[in-house]
Amino acid sequence: MSDLPRKAVTRTAKLAALPLGFAGRATWGLGKRIGGKSAEIVGRELQQRTAEQLFKVLGELKGGAMKFGQALSVFESALPEEIAGPYRAALTKLQEAAPPMPTRTVHSVLEERLGADWAELFVEFEDKPSAAASIGQVHRAVWHDGREVAVKVQYPGAGEALLSDLTQLSRFARLLGPLIPGMDIKPLITELRDRVSEELDYGLEAQAQAAHAEEFADDPDVLVPAVVHQCEQVLVTEWIDGTPLSEVITEGTQEQRDRAGQLLARFLFSGPARTGLLHADPHPGNFRLLPDEENGWRLGVLDFGTVDRLPGGLPQPIGDSLRMTLDGDADSVYELLCEEGFVKESIDLEPDAVLDYLLPIIEPAEVDEFTFTRGWMRSQAARIADPRSPAHQLGRQLNLPPAYLLIHRVTLSTIGVLCQLGATVRLRDELEEWLPGFVPEDSADEELDEEVSAVEA
Numbered sequence: 001m002s003d004l005p006r007k008a009v010t011r012t013a014k015l016a017a018l019p020l021g022f023a024g025r026a027t028w029g030l031g032k033r034i035g036g037k038s039a040e041i042v043g044r045e046l047q048q049r050t051a052e053q054l055f056k057v058l059g060e061l062k063g064g065a066m067k068f069g070q071a072l073s074v075f076e077s078a079l080p081e082e083i084a085g086p087y088r089a090a091l092t093k094l095q096e097a098a099p100p101m102p103t104r105t106v107h108s109v110l111e112e113r114l115g116a117d118w119a120e121l122f123v124e125f126e127d128k129p130s131a132a133a134s135i136g137q138v139h140r141a142v143w144h145d146g147r148e149v150a151v152k153v154q155y156p157g158a159g160e161a162l163l164s165d166l167t168q169l170s171r172f173a174r175l176l177g178p179l180i181p182g183m184d185i186k187p188l189i190t191e192l193r194d195r196v197s198e199e200l201d202y203g204l205e206a207q208a209q210a211a212h213a214e215e216f217a218d219d220p221d222v223l224v225p226a227v228v229h230q231c232e233q234v235l236v237t238e239w240i241d242g243t244p245l246s247e248v249i250t251e252g253t254q255e256q257r258d259r260a261g262q263l264l265a266r267f268l269f270s271g272p273a274r275t276g277l278l279h280a281d282p283h284p285g286n287f288r289l290l291p292d293e294e295n296g297w298r299l300g301v302l303d304f305g306t307v308d309r310l311p312g313g314l315p316q317p318i319g320d321s322l323r324m325t326l327d328g329d330a331d332s333v334y335e336l337l338c339e340e341g342f343v344k345e346s347i348d349l350e351p352d353a354v355l356d357y358l359l360p361i362i363e364p365a366e367v368d369e370f371t372f373t374r375g376w377m378r379s380q381a382a383r384i385a386d387p388r389s390p391a392h393q394l395g396r397q398l399n400l401p402p403a404y405l406l407i408h409r410v411t412l413s414t415i416g417v418l419c420q421l422g423a424t425v426r427l428r429d430e431l432e433e434w435l436p437g438f439v440p441e442d443s444a445d446e447e448l449d450e451e452v453s454a455v456e457a
Contacts, residue, residue: 100137101155103127109153113234120144121229125151131285135162135199135305140239148239149228152202156233159200166193187405199305206230208277208304209237215274221263222270223290223300240300242288249284249420256297260289261372261423262430263299268414269314269434278308280406282413284420308406312436315403319437326366330355341401349397357394364415369426372418 106127110118119125123142130150131138135158139151166189198204212224225238245264248256264287272278279286281303288300317340324332334351337343343354361380364370383391400408418425431438 100129100132105156106137106139106153109156109233110151113231122151136233141236143228143236147228149236150225150239152235152237154200154202154233159196162196162200163193166196187400195306202230202233202235202305205303205305206235208307211275211277212271212279212301212304220292220295221298222267223298225300225302240288240290240302242290242300245284245287245289245417245421248289249417252289252421254422256289257421257423258425259297260287260299261418261421261425263297264414264417264421264423265425265427265430266434267299267301268410269430272308272310273313273434273436276309276311276313277304278310278314278407278410279304280306280308280410282410282417284417308410310407314407314435316437318404318407319431319435319439322362322365322431322435323438323440325355325358325362328355333358337398340404342399342404343397344399347397347399349394353390353394357391364425364427365431366428368428369424371422371424372415373422374419377416377419 106129114121121144123144123146125141126139128139129137130140136152136154139153141149141151143149206227209224210227213226216222216224223240225240227235227237229236243252243256245260248260252260264282267279268282279301286301286303288302290298290300292298317336321333321336324336330351334343334349334354337354338345343349359366360383363376364372383389384395386392
């Protein structure tokens with residue numbers, strides 16, 4: 001039996017206590033200020049205590065609580081620097097590890113799913129997990145054919161825990177809102193809830209990973225480990241070493257940061273074009289930077305439990321609207337946004353105002369190369385979050401159609417990671433190569449004709 005459902009009452013109590021803890025610390029902060037401490041010092045101490053409690057609870061609970069914490073972790077770049085420090089340390093812990101489940105529970109799952117003689121499938125099996133995530137943990141092993149493998153074992157009762165946690169978190173989403181300026185927390189939690197069943201299905205995950213592994217098999221830039229075996233609650237894939245992106249963020253050289261950022265952007269935009277799938281969980285714990293003799297570094301990609309199925313690649317209206325915005329064609333941009341449902345029929349906006357809202361956001365696509373920084377991310381968040389700003393007023397009138405919800409979150413999350421890396425990236429190159437509509441069709445046809453002529457010559 002799992003310890004997760006048995007402790008449902010405890011889990012709910014811990015989550016329900018979080019808002020009370022926030023209120024208690026606010027009272028504590030007021031007392032400190034009355035006692036003579038400055039608002040700045042008290043605010044910093046308050047944020048640090050809040051961060052420590054919030055992410056300690058989320059990490060301990062695994063399930064939906066940790067999934068929510070990981071989703072938030074990529075947005076810490078948007079926090080003001082005096083607040084970001086305490087959160088950064090707490091959030092980073094969620095990207096790589098969580099308290100492990102007992103060895104007896106792991107063996108019980110393996111025996112139930114692989115058979116009583118499960119141990120004979122492995123030459124070696126490490127009982128201590130190498131990584132733990134929201135719904136399962138990974139053990140390093142050697143498969144019976146000699147391959148090093150990662151054995152992903154799902155926590156018994158993970159589904160119930162996910163749904164319970166996310167339901168509880170949604171009840172005080174407004175209190176969590178101030179964690180990330182300019183971000184609406186409730187839709188994020190709703191989307192995580194909607195994808196619970198998909199993420200729990202290791203069969204779907206195996207299919208998505210196998211499709212990527214096959215497509216990227218000979219790719220010089222991206223490595224996706226092959227699927228070795230899959231059954232309910234257990235997924236065995238080839239093992240890959242490398243430096244977790246969370247470590248590159250904290251300790252990597254600028255060369256590593258830039259290379260990781262470029263490859264991350266390349267994978268984000270090339271994946272849907274090449275596989276019809278969008279890897280939709282881009283927190284740093286799911287990526288590795290691997291040394292490569294020819295190209296210096298490759299990007300290892302893990303965890304395909306959450307994907308967006310895009311048979312035609314990323315929707316062409318994204319590329320069209322980006323291109324027209326960069327061209328300053330306000331009327332065409334506005335017309336396209338209306339057609340796609342970003343502006344509801346009952347709303348009437350000034351096209352030039354919409355253009356002014358969009359241009360700062362797409363600045364990285366306007367230049368040959370762009371350095372993503374926490375400062376830039378904070379400036380964007382502050383611009384949209386400030387209730388007095390025109391951007392905030394306009395942003396509240398825009399709509400995010402369901403078909404674009406996951407694409408939007410993945411893009412924002414990836415930009416958040418690029419800002420954590422402080423990477424200089426040639427984003428425009430990736431957009432021109434992989435994003436439908438970004439290059440005008442006439443230009444694309446001319447390039448194709450030139451390539452054909454070169455081959456014929």
